[in-house]
Amino acid sequence: MRQEHYDVAVIGGGSAGMAAAISLAQRGKSVVLFEREEVLGGILLQCIHNGFGLHHFKEELTGPEYAERVSKTLEELPVTVFVGSTVMHMEEAHAGEGKIVYAYSREHGIVMAEVRAVVLAMGCRERNRGNIGTPGTRPAGVYTAGLAQRLVNVEGYIPGKEVVIVGSGDIGLIMARRMTWVGAKVKAVVEIQPYPAGLTRNIVQCLNDFSIPLYLSHIVSEIHGKNRVEAVTITPMVDGMPDTQRSFRVDCDTVLLSVGLVPDNEVSKKLGVQLNPETNGALVDSRLMTNVPGVFACGNVLHVHDLVDFVTEESTRCGEYVAEYLDGVRPAAQHRVVAGSNVKYVLPNWYDRSHDNRFYLRPMVVKNRAELQVRLDGHVIKTKVLKHVQPSEMIALALDEKDLGDGAAQGDLRLEIAIV
Amino acid sequence: MNTHYDVVVIGAGVCGAAIARRLSAYELKVALVEKEVDVSFGVSKANSGIVHGGFHHSTKSLKSKLEVQGNRMFDQLKEELHFPFERCGILVVAFSTEEMRTVEQLYRQGVANRAVGIELCNRERILMLEPKLNNDVVGGLFAPAGGIIEPYRLVFSLVECAQQNGVEVLLNWEVSSAVDQGSYYTLKNQKGETIEADYVVNAAGLYTDRISALFGAEEYKIVPRKGEEFLMDRNAKAYTRRVIFPVPDPLSKGTLVIPTVEGTTMIGPTAEMIEDKEDTTTTRDNFEKAFYSARRLVPAVSERDIITSFTGLRPTIAGDDFYIDYSRKVPRFIHVAGIQSPGLTASPAIGEYVKHLLKKRGIRLVEKPDWKPSIAEVPRIRELSPFDADQLIATDPSYGEIVCRCENISEKEIVEAIRRGHVTLDGIKFYTRAQMGRCQGGFCTYKILKILQRETGMTIDEITKRGKDSFVVTSRIGELAVGATVEGAV
Ligand SMILES: Cc1cc2nc3c(=O)[nH]c(=O)nc-3n(C[C@H](O)[C@H](O)[C@H](O)COP(=O)(O)OP(=O)(O)OC[C@H]3O[C@@H](n4cnc5c(N)ncnc54)[C@H](O)[C@@H]3O)c2cc1C
Ligand SMILES: Cc1cc2nc3c(=O)[nH]c(=O)nc-3n(C[C@H](O)[C@H](O)[C@H](O)COP(=O)(O)OP(=O)(O)OC[C@H]3O[C@@H](n4cnc5c(N)ncnc54)[C@H](O)[C@@H]3O)c2cc1C
Numbered sequence: 001m002r003q004e005h006y007d008v009a010v011i012g013g014g015s016a017g018m019a020a021a022i023s024l025a026q027r028g029k030s031v032v033l034f035e036r037e038e039v040l041g042g043i044l045l046q047c048i049h050n051g052f053g054l055h056h057f058k059e060e061l062t063g064p065e066y067a068e069r070v071s072k073t074l075e076e077l078p079v080t081v082f083v084g085s086t087v088m089h090m091e092e093a094h095a096g097e098g099k100i101v102y103a104y105s106r107e108h109g110i111v112m113a114e115v116r117a118v119v120l121a122m123g124c125r126e127r128n129r130g131n132i133g134t135p136g137t138r139p140a141g142v143y144t145a146g147l148a149q150r151l152v153n154v155e156g157y158i159p160g161k162e163v164v165i166v167g168s169g170d171i172g173l174i175m176a177r178r179m180t181w182v183g184a185k186v187k188a189v190v191e192i193q194p195y196p197a198g199l200t201r202n203i204v205q206c207l208n209d210f211s212i213p214l215y216l217s218h219i220v221s222e223i224h225g226k227n228r229v230e231a232v233t234i235t236p237m238v239d240g241m242p243d244t245q246r247s248f249r250v251d252c253d254t255v256l257l258s259v260g261l262v263p264d265n266e267v268s269k270k271l272g273v274q275l276n277p278e279t280n281g282a283l284v285d286s287r288l289m290t291n292v293p294g295v296f297a298c299g300n301v302l303h304v305h306d307l308v309d310f311v312t313e314e315s316t317r318c319g320e321y322v323a324e325y326l327d328g329v330r331p332a333a334q335h336r337v338v339a340g341s342n343v344k345y346v347l348p349n350w351y352d353r354s355h356d357n358r359f360y361l362r363p364m365v366v367k368n369r370a371e372l373q374v375r376l377d378g379h380v381i382k383t384k385v386l387k388h389v390q391p392s393e394m395i396a397l398a399l400d401e402k403d404l405g406d407g408a409a410q411g412d413l414r415l416e417i418a419i420v
Numbered sequence: 421m422n423t424h425y426d427v428v429v430i431g432a433g434v435c436g437a438a439i440a441r442r443l444s445a446y447e448l449k450v451a452l453v454e455k456e457v458d459v460s461f462g463v464s465k466a467n468s469g470i471v472h473g474g475f476h477h478s479t480k481s482l483k484s485k486l487e488v489q490g491n492r493m494f495d496q497l498k499e500e501l502h503f504p505f506e507r508c509g510i511l512v513v514a515f516s517t518e519e520m521r522t523v524e525q526l527y528r529q530g531v532a533n534r535a536v537g538i539e540l541c542n543r544e545r546i547l548m549l550e551p552k553l554n555n556d557v558v559g560g561l562f563a564p565a566g567g568i569i570e571p572y573r574l575v576f577s578l579v580e581c582a583q584q585n586g587v588e589v590l591l592n593w594e595v596s597s598a599v600d601q602g603s604y605y606t607l608k609n610q611k612g613e614t615i616e617a618d619y620v621v622n623a624a625g626l627y628t629d630r631i632s633a634l635f636g637a638e639e640y641k642i643v644p645r646k647g648e649e650f651l652m653d654r655n656a657k658a659y660t661r662r663v664i665f666p667v668p669d670p671l672s673k674g675t676l677v678i679p680t681v682e683g684t685t686m687i688g689p690t691a692e693m694i695e696d697k698e699d700t701t702t703t704r705d706n707f708e709k710a711f712y713s714a715r716r717l718v719p720a721v722s723e724r725d726i727i728t729s730f731t732g733l734r735p736t737i738a739g740d741d742f743y744i745d746y747s748r749k750v751p752r753f754i755h756v757a758g759i760q761s762p763g764l765t766a767s768p769a770i771g772e773y774v775k776h777l778l779k780k781r782g783i784r785l786v787e788k789p790d791w792k793p794s795i796a797e798v799p800r801i802r803e804l805s806p807f808d809a810d811q812l813i814a815t816d817p818s819y820g821e822i823v824c825r826c827e828n829i830s831e832k833e834i835v836e837a838i839r840r841g842h843v844t845l846d847g848i849k850f851y852t853r854a855q856m857g858r859c860q861g862g863f864c865t866y867k868i869l870k871i872l873q874r875e876t877g878m879t880i881d882e883i884t885k886r887g888k889d890s891f892v893v894t895s896r897i898g899e900l901a902v903g904a905t906v907e908g909a910v
Contacts, residue, residue: 001807084821088822104809104813104822104830105820107820109810109814110813110820125859125862126859128862129860130727130728133726133729135703136701138700138730139885140885140890140891144862146862147863147865147866151866151880152897155869156897157893157895157896158893158895158896158900159892160893160894161895181902182897182902183899184900222701227884227887227888227890228889228890253894254894266825266826
């Protein structure tokens with residue numbers, strides 16, 4: 001067994017892990033990065049469409065291009081990278097504050113890395129048919145959109161000829177266009193909510209431009225077919241209930257599911273990291289540290305991001321925090337941040353009054369001219385008017401020391417962020 | 421010339437497999453024939469995986485005799501065949517004094533059946549045995565000899581052992597007609613191929629009635645009773661230490677909360693008589709029913725944790741007992757019919773019982789001096805400590821390649837499955853558990869496809885989910901006519 005020592009282990013080599021590793025190495029820390037796949041890049045590698053990096057690189061790149069830029073920077077830094085290495089287990093070191101990370105690989109057997117800090121950057125997984133409980137038979141031809149994307153873009157195979165897509169998440173929308181381009185017929189995109197789950201630009205560019213019908217407030221209520229999918233039943237939702245009288249059948253040989261992503265936190269649990277049931281990501285303080293000292297999280301494993309630029313920003317910052325942690329910096333008093341009206345979640349879950357704070361939040365409502373309100377001890381301390389909010393678009397919010405008032409304020413220091 | 425067998429066993433479910441393995445101990449030429457592309461693709465793949473405790477069925481029934489006998493055989497079988505099995509114990513929980521009366525009746529029945537270690541529990545004891553029970557429980561029954569298994573792994577191991585001892589397994593071989601030639605039978609399949617058999621064992625599960633008709637043996641009707649099961653994540657809070665049963669109703673043993681032997685939680689089965697033997701749909705109604713009943717037993721059961729659901733069909737027969745006997749109408753023909761629950765539990769004893777029936781009908785049984793009851797154990801990387809795993813990877817690096825991240829399955833385990841003939845996605849899933857975890861194959865399917873391609877020489881468009889035309893993909897890029905839209909910016 002190979003035993004190694006580093007300041008930090010980064011788990012996952014997608015855009016989050018790479019950015020955190022870069023940021024740490026630039027601050028002189030010794031870093032080991034473990035990536036399960038043979039190449040770095042994560043989910044970016046299968047997103048061969050445009051639309052990455054507008055904020056960060058100020059130009060429009062494809063996923064692989066974005067990944068390549070970041071990994072070039074990484075290569076020039078002294079980071080030890082193990083690809084083809086899956087972290088299966090982690091534990092507290094027997095003595096001291098350290099952690100032990102076990103990675104499994106073909107080439108090196110088990111690499112046991114003893115480190116002082118861990119960055120969780122494992123990304124997310126797709127929700128599947130079981131998670132949404134679609135009744136019917138269980139034939140071949142039902143795939144998550146990400147798997148289909150992989151089959152088409154990486155392996156060169158087309159899952160099927162006539163497709164119904166369940167859910168209007170971004171991957172589903174992009175796959176609707178991709179399947180059309182390779183010659184399949186996308187017969188419907190079916191979304192349970194009265195509004196799309198994906199970005200507006202994807203609705204326009206992936207569905208409208210190809211005249212693919214989008215059924216809002218509809219569900220796929222049954223899958224038919226013995227060996228291979230033969231059809232689905234689609235049912236409209238009326239006042240939140242399926243109206244089975246108006247169900248109709250659409251023949252197809254493939255069902256793609258784009259019904260959301262879930263942070264993939266299984267290994268995190270081995271160290272006792274506490275998760276937020278709202279996001280399935282870790283609960284983190286203002287410095288993106290989890291309840292386990294020395295364990296940090298960023299990127300999609302913390303909460304699902306829709307833009308890679310935000311992942312890079314958050315993860316770079318996470319690297320800074322970890323470096324400071326290793327230098328002995330401990331945060332000042334931490335206070336809770338709670339999601340108020342019409343907000344699904346706010347991250348981080350704690351804030352620090354003595355610093356600038358940056359928050360990401362996800363709305364629960366679709367609304368024009370929405371007001372973002374930050375409340376402290378019952379008083380609104382800041383507002384911001386947003387032209388349009390919708391659940392598929394994450395909101396970034398910065399609060400500086402001034403916003404938070406003078407440090408002497410007493411009372412309930414819980415910060416509440418709401419949309420009204 | 422046709423291949424001639426002493427015995428042909430029709431149906432490679434748990435019964436056929438147990439019978440074939442038992443017969444493999446004797447100097448006999450045996451074939452196990454199966455219509456599906458792999459073994460254990462019938463009733464034996466979709467059930468609750470419980471080794472029952474021996475108290476549910478009347479002492480007078482054949483069922484209960486074979487259940488108790490089968491239960492006792494599992495420790496040795498596990499030693500020899502290495503399938504996942506654990507005697508976690510079974511609880512039946514009562515929520516009223518009336519229900520407690522039924523429980524007491526089950527207890528007396530269990531004692532009469534000679535079920536091992538069975539006891540009655542007061543409220544405090546039952547809550548101690550399982551703290552996650554609903555607090556309203558008033559008492560119940562504990563059957564410590566009850567346990568849990570991975571049913572398909574049991575079948576795979578039985579078949580592997582049988583094969584190792586000379587049994588031939590014929591897959592994609594659907595018996596579609598039979599002719600009595602006087603001293604032997606000729607069996608023909610859907611492609612017109614034939615084999616010959618002196619003795620025939622009909623273990624065709626839901627289709628035993630059809631096979632019986634083909635041979636002109638007794639007439640009976642197998643009616644499917646549908647049961648839906650819902651599988652939950654391995655981190656589900658509802659995970660209990662023991663199998664939890666409600667007080668049974670006349671139709672079934674009720675909807676249970678099952679801690680599977682692999683650490684996940686399962687809710688089910690429902691019970692509903694149907695007509696169609698191929699109807700394995702799941703429905704919203706049954707989902708709600710199952711969760712409603714399960715939550716009454718264990719309040720921590722949450723819909724949030726579901727990762728998948730499936731349906732199994734119990735092959736029921738009039739009278740509701742197992743029908744295992746030789747035919748009185750045609751010679752050298754044995755029925756193994758109506759094997760609903762506790763079929764899995766009873767299967768090792770069924771193997772023994774059928775051997776005796778064959779002997780009674782005149783087959784000569786000479787023990788093989790070199791019969792090997794054990795098969796090689798395939799190490800599973802997830803069961804090893806990092807130190808042991810490291811040594812194993814040193815002997816074979818493909819143990820270090822983790823293909824399925826949810827269940828922690830290495831490439832080597834997948835290759836072992838393929839080498840044992842499990843060459844569909846479902847076959848690999850049942851042998852290894854890859855695709856069976858929380859992502860349900862979202863991440864690993866394409867990796868498995870590539871390994872299958874490499875190991876078998878099939879191309880991805882030839883690979884199926886479970887045989888027939890359950891193809892995974894339909895075409896390659898470039899094969900479909902691309903419409904008016906040009907492939908733009910990709
Ligand atoms: C289909 C899709 C389309 C998108 N489209 C856009 C877009 O158009 N524009 C845009 O800006 N953003 C887009 N995004 C968002 C953005 O690209 C992603 O959110 C971002 O790349 C996620 O980065 P990550 O590093 O957090 O996760 P990932 O990229 O998923 O990286 C996680 C990495 O961790 C590895 N890993 C996991 N577990 C382990 C382990 N135990 N041991 C070792 N390694 C492990 C994985 O192999 C993976 O490489 C899209 C996202 C998706 C899913
Ligand atoms: C929902 C459910 C839950 C259950 N739970 C339990 C439990 O917890 N514990 C327990 O002990 N029992 C349980 N059972 C019962 C148990 O699963 C069955 O009794 C057992 O699997 C039956 O095995 P078998 O070999 O008789 O049938 P099968 O497994 O169906 O095997 C018969 C085989 O014959 C093949 N076949 C059919 N026709 C032909 C033909 N013409 N030619 C060739 N092959 C053919 C089929 O393809 C099939 O593979 C449960 C059953 C169900 C449905």
